[in-house]
Amino acid sequence: MGSALETGTPSFVDRFPQEASVVKAALTSSFIALFLGAVFGLIQGLHRTDVFRFLDSQYYYTVLTAHGVLMVVSFTIFFLVGIFTWAVVRSLDRPVEDIRYTWAWYGLMVVGTLMAVVAILGGFVPSTELSADVLYTFYAPLQAHPLFYGGLAIFIIGTWLAGADWFRSWYAWKQEHPDERIPLQTFMVLTTMLMWYIATIGIAIAVVGFLLPWSLGLIESVNPLLTRTLFWFWGHPVVYFWLMPAYLLWYTVLPSISGGRLFSDPLARVVFVLFLLLSTPVGIHHQYVDPGIAEGFKLIAMTNTMFLLLPSLLTAFTVVASMEHGARQRGGSGLFGWLRALPWRNPAFTGMALAGLMFAAGGFSGMINAGMNINYLIHNTLWVPGHFHLTVGTAVALTFMAASYWLWPQLTNKPLFSRPIALTQTVVWFVGMALMSNAMHVMGLFGVPRRTAEPQYEGFEFVASFGSITELRMQLALGATLLFISTVLFVSNIALSTGSPTRTGLGQPLSKPLSPAADSPEVLDNLKLWFGIAMVLVVLAYMLPLASIVGDSGVIDRGVSAAPVMIDLLTGLNPVTAVTEAVSRLSVAIVGVVP
Amino acid sequence: MQDGRDMEEEQTVRELSHDEFDPNGTLALIAVYFVILLAMWVFMYFVEFLGNELTVVG
Numbered sequence: 001m002g003s004a005l006e007t008g009t010p011s012f013v014d015r016f017p018q019e020a021s022v023v024k025a026a027l028t029s030s031f032i033a034l035f036l037g038a039v040f041g042l043i044q045g046l047h048r049t050d051v052f053r054f055l056d057s058q059y060y061y062t063v064l065t066a067h068g069v070l071m072v073v074s075f076t077i078f079f080l081v082g083i084f085t086w087a088v089v090r091s092l093d094r095p096v097e098d099i100r101y102t103w104a105w106y107g108l109m110v111v112g113t114l115m116a117v118v119a120i121l122g123g124f125v126p127s128t129e130l131s132a133d134v135l136y137t138f139y140a141p142l143q144a145h146p147l148f149y150g151g152l153a154i155f156i157i158g159t160w161l162a163g164a165d166w167f168r169s170w171y172a173w174k175q176e177h178p179d180e181r182i183p184l185q186t187f188m189v190l191t192t193m194l195m196w197y198i199a200t201i202g203i204a205i206a207v208v209g210f211l212l213p214w215s216l217g218l219i220e221s222v223n224p225l226l227t228r229t230l231f232w233f234w235g236h237p238v239v240y241f242w243l244m245p246a247y248l249l250w251y252t253v254l255p256s257i258s259g260g261r262l263f264s265d266p267l268a269r270v271v272f273v274l275f276l277l278l279s280t281p282v283g284i285h286h287q288y289v290d291p292g293i294a295e296g297f298k299l300i301a302m303t304n305t306m307f308l309l310l311p312s313l314l315t316a317f318t319v320v321a322s323m324e325h326g327a328r329q330r331g332g333s334g335l336f337g338w339l340r341a342l343p344w345r346n347p348a349f350t351g352m353a354l355a356g357l358m359f360a361a362g363g364f365s366g367m368i369n370a371g372m373n374i375n376y377l378i379h380n381t382l383w384v385p386g387h388f389h390l391t392v393g394t395a396v397a398l399t400f401m402a403a404s405y406w407l408w409p410q411l412t413n414k415p416l417f418s419r420p421i422a423l424t425q426t427v428v429w430f431v432g433m434a435l436m437s438n439a440m441h442v443m444g445l446f447g448v449p450r451r452t453a454e455p456q457y458e459g460f461e462f463v464a465s466f467g468s469i470t471e472l473r474m475q476l477a478l479g480a481t482l483l484f485i486s487t488v489l490f491v492s493n494i495a496l497s498t499g500s501p502t503r504t505g506l507g508q509p510l511s512k513p514l515s516p517a518a519d520s521p522e523v524l525d526n527l528k529l530w531f532g533i534a535m536v537l538v539v540l541a542y543m544l545p546l547a548s549i550v551g552d553s554g555v556i557d558r559g560v561s562a563a564p565v566m567i568d569l570l571t572g573l574n575p576v577t578a579v580t581e582a583v584s585r586l587s588v589a590i591v592g593v594v595p
Numbered sequence: 596m597q598d599g600r601d602m603e604e605e606q607t608v609r610e611l612s613h614d615e616f617d618p619n620g621t622l623a624l625i626a627v628y629f630v631i632l633l634a635m636w637v638f639m640y641f642v643e644f645l646g647n648e649l650t651v652v653g
Contacts, residue, residue: 316628
């Protein structure tokens with residue numbers, strides 16, 4: 001760990017002003033996405049419950065796509081690159097190798113986001129050709145404007161380059177510290193990025209190989225099951241890509257805020273290695289009801305998924321034990337009495353602790369999702385959004401907001417505008433999500449579908465075993481409103497902090513683990529070994545299902561037509577003209593966006 | 596406005612080393628969590644199998 005930062009006096013921005021600017025920019029991008037995503041979240045929450053409808057229902061899917069993409073791609077991943085840059089620079093105690101390169105990957109991510117967001121928002125203006133009402137999962141044969149797929153590809157390339165930046169820092173550090181263990185935060189960043197490199201193979205092939213050429217009219221059709229399977233090849237590990245920065249904060253920041261020390265550095269390393277190994281070969285558990293994939297492959301995915309419970313339970317133990325260590329150092333006693341000694345008035349602590357509590361609840365609904373038989377009960381119902389609003393929507397989002405209260409002053413040398421507002425904000429989020437997610441889970445059990453603008457049908461009523469559906473709708477709408485208020489409180493608190501007077505000495509020290517890295521075997525730091533095993537597991541899990549999908553209906557399924565059709569099929573044109581035409585259309589689209 | 600340092604709320608009254616600390620409270624909390632999980636599974640059994648009519652295929 002960086003000794004200069006352990007004294008608590010100089011802040012991160014004092015030590016690394018250039019890197020602090022990049023981290024601030026990334027976090028600011030993430031907060032803008034969070035705010036916009038929250039606006040769309042509120043609109044859809046009020047629309048589908050029929051509390052307040054001001055948009056025609058045909059725009060519901062534009063709203064839903066914007067909410068999904070802004071929240072789970074832009075908000076989460078911009079925050080991730082910010083926090084990972086901070087973590088690597090801080091834990092290696094060295095600046096990035098070339099700050100221009102760092103700004104370059106951040107710039108690519110911004111350009112990619114703008115392209116995708118413009119394509120999505122184009123859905124509100126029917127007179128334009130722009131539209132990407134394909135939801136976050138962009139399943140074919142739903143088709144988006146090429147700008148959407150192009151933006152996504154550029155965004156992902158930005159994250160690849162960011163990962164290379166952190167590997168480069170580590171490599172340079174290793175030359176100067178050949179016999180030292182990888183500092184814990186850097187270890188977490190590197191294992192997460194190895195997982196990301198494997199996971200993004202799926203999305204890169206789906207987008208660049210099929211969906212982008214298809215939307216440009218270069219290929220006539222795609223095989224929807226193939227692109228869907230490639231999507232989930234990435235779509236499940238991306239869940240851990242959201243979670244790993246939250247885990248990094250729980251393992252390395254939360255113990256210090258609690259007044260204690262991380263219980264075990266080796267256990268933390270084991271957890272991140274397990275996520276590298278197990279995150280990817282499980283994606284087919286999102287496709288339990290997809291025809292065309294044999295039940296046996298689904299069973300393998302389910303088994304792998306259940307193994308993933310192990311690192312999550314290890315985390316529950318290690319993180320709670322670290323908090324307990326803090327509480328007991330602060331004078332707490334008794335089997336449960338120590339909980340009272342925790343710093344509940346600190347918004348950074350309370351936010352992260354409440355996020356962890358919600359994650360425990362999400363663990364249960366996740367187990368239901370993961371079980372092949374019981375999944376049929378809740379598949380495509382409102383239960384599923386109920387689940388992921390507990391995980392990414394609270395465990396991740398609330399941890400990010402809480403951590404911002406701790407980190408932002410260290411990036412700016414300006415104290416937080418209001419700590420009471422921050423504390424209120426975390427509690428309002430928790431209460432809002434408890435209401436909304438509970439209503440979603442219960443409605444899901446009664447069969448209310450997800451992704452539906454008007455789940456109110458003539459001649460059919462959903463029957464609730466207890467309470468009433470109307471009551472649950474109101475609960476959902478109230479929860480969504482509270483979550484929106486909480487987001488506004490968060491964003492405005494951070495924005496108003498920029499007006500605070502500049503101070504010095506805002507650096508916060510991080511405590512050393514009780515059980516250090518030296519207590520664990522060095523093989524844990526052998527990244528090549530874990531990467532190799534992870535690749536083998538992915539090949540084993542995906543080779544046969546993918547071969548079977550291609551064998552059944554080919555790489556391109558000619559019987560499938562796009563909906564809606566974005567580009568006229570280029571029938572009758574020769575290939576050269578077709579490519580030229582497509583490239584010119586794409587460039588016109590890009591020029592229209594980038595000034 | 597608060598000083599970032601306030602947020603740290605350092606109130607350590609004793610230092611506990613690795614050997615002096617047994618996370619019994621954590622064990623108790625996780626045991627409670629497992630009991631809740633078990634209860635929820637039993638609840639789901641009622642929802643899935645007893646809340647619906649029999650499904651006969653074929």
